[in-house]
Amino acid sequence: MRGVSLDSTKADDIALVIEEAIVSGELAPGTVLRQEQLSEQFNVSRTPIREALRRLAALGLVSFVPNRGVRVRTISRDELHEAFLVRAELEGLATEIAAGKMTRELLAELDECERRFAEISQDLRSREPGEERRSIMGEWVRANHSFHDVIYRAADLPLVEQLAKSARRSFSGPAVWAPGDHSIDELYARNAEQHRAIKQALHAGSAAGARALAREHVLSSFNLLETILEQVGAQPRDWQRGRAARR
Amino acid sequence: MRGVSLDSTKADDIALVIEEAIVSGELAPGTVLRQEQLSEQFNVSRTPIREALRRLAALGLVSFVPNRGVRVRTISRDELHEAFLVRAELEGLATEIAAGKMTRELLAELDECERRFAEISQDLRSREPGEERRSIMGEWVRANHSFHDVIYRAADLPLVEQLAKSARRSFSGPAVWAPGDHSIDELYARNAEQHRAIKQALHAGSAAGARALAREHVLSSFNLLETILEQVGAQPRDWQRGRAARR
DNA sequence: GATCCTATTCCTGGATCCAGGAGCCGCTTC
DNA sequence: GAAGCGGCTCCTGGATCCAGGAATAGGATC
Numbered sequence A, B: 001m002r003g004v005s006l007d008s009t010k011a012d013d014i015a016l017v018i019e020e021a022i023v024s025g026e027l028a029p030g031t032v033l034r035q036e037q038l039s040e041q042f043n044v045s046r047t048p049i050r051e052a053l054r055r056l057a058a059l060g061l062v063s064f065v066p067n068r069g070v071r072v073r074t075i076s077r078d079e080l081h082e083a084f085l086v087r088a089e090l091e092g093l094a095t096e097i098a099a100g101k102m103t104r105e106l107l108a109e110l111d112e113c114e115r116r117f118a119e120i121s122q123d124l125r126s127r128e129p130g131e132e133r134r135s136i137m138g139e140w141v142r143a144n145h146s147f148h149d150v151i152y153r154a155a156d157l158p159l160v161e162q163l164a165k166s167a168r169r170s171f172s173g174p175a176v177w178a179p180g181d182h183s184i185d186e187l188y189a190r191n192a193e194q195h196r197a198i199k200q201a202l203h204a205g206s207a208a209g210a211r212a213l214a215r216e217h218v219l220s221s222f223n224l225l226e227t228i229l230e231q232v233g234a235q236p237r238d239w240q241r242g243r244a245a246r247r
Numbered sequence C: 001g002a003t004c005c006t007a008t009t010c011c012t013g014g015a016t017c018c019a020g021g022a023g024c025c026g027c028t029t030c
Numbered sequence D: 001g002a003a004g005c006g007g008c009t010c011c012t013g014g015a016t017c018c019a020g021g022a023a024t025a026g027g028a029t030c
Helices: A010-023 A035-041 A046-059 A077-099 A104-126 A131-155 A158-169 A182-204 A207-232 B010-023 B035-041 B046-059 B077-099 B104-126 B131-155 B158-169 B182-204 B207-232
Strands: A062-065 A069-072 B062-065 B069-072
Touching (some): A035 A046, A046 A062, A046 A069, A046 B046, A077 A158, A077 A182, A077 A207, A077 B077, A077 B158, A104 A131, A104 A182, A131 A158, A131 A182, A158 B077, A158 B158, A182 A207, B010 B046, B046 B062, B046 B069, B077 B131, B077 B158, B077 B182, B077 B207, B104 B131, B131 B158, B131 B182, B182 B207
Antiparallel strands (some): A062 A069
């Protein structure tokens, strides 16, 4: 395994790797995770694997059925909606608090992130759908996160940050929408505009404005996302109790 | 162990018991949890204990230091504040959503919970400080929870509910404040009033009003709590890396 | 007498082993 | 031919065993 940090257990390392795989969409929702398979994949015994899976289960990334194993959690549209509602409130809160704590350095950093994000958004929209677009999309997601991370840093609310990120995690965006779809261009444009507005509100020190903007930013992402999902025809499957149910 | 539900592993059962012990304050913050001690206490091997501890660590109830064990998480005033901020937003959200979904049955149930809560609050205030007061306080906490639970049930937002409860959990109220202290009588009175107001807003179907009331309800609890903690003189200890750090 | 080094002990993390539950397949029986 | 029953296999959950890190106490050295 690359990057095994000192002062961490194998279980923790493995949990992080699996988590990353789930969030990135590499492990599709519904995938069954076999302890033995994972243990040989990571060259460890099943013990740390089980501890890692316990952790992921507690975080809600996998669902756990006693004596029957774990599988990557599928998320229903309702749950997705809820996750966005929560994020909207928490990001609103964090941004409100941040408004009163922005230093000159943080504002500069925010400007830079905003600029970069706008640049990448523009870049993305100018490209034709295709494979190279997918790679840039990774950049886009990262830039998006950096922007919000600056705000979290300013707000200095670790718990809020952790919860919001965990809610953000519950939806592995790029893994779902088709990168070769121009209908998300609207998302790029709108998001960039919203980031700009949030940035300005923070410059102005407007706590209430920043909160409202951040909240709407998240909610509008959900609305747009929902229409995209409808077009793509994503089908959230219920899977409790498994395979060829009946017949 | 009492109440081992079928279709659950020992690790899960144990995690729940320990969680309860932590939340109720039976296990004081800072307590070191030894695997072997727990294993003989529950009459199991260390394996399920470790899995239970992993789960609690993921939930944030204990902090985990590799090779050095776990201890019950101490919470700083800042963290406590944050937890209340989060709860305020989430309860506000849930209550807003609930406002549009209240059925006749739910309203009746809410009335009953509100009535009971007011009754217990009144009962508590009329008593002199003492041991019997502590037992009633348990009733009070339960009644308080039931009231909010009705709202969560109406809102039908499991994720929000889960997160809010986890935030609520982060502070084990009755374990901290002294039951023989009349300064919290104000809390009882104010909480009862606020419950009544929230109930009325839900009857009126006022989503915005219900949200604001619920949010302020939580925030005001924190404010009052803070003054009480100051009186009691609670001292949140940092403990990272243990004891005699450099004299 | 104080400090640094070392050995011992304790405890956690990981590996391996064993028991039991769940699904499946084939056989039997009606 | 279909349904019910019993055994087989796979896989998880739990117990036990082993290795290594951390703290401590004791001794050696300055």
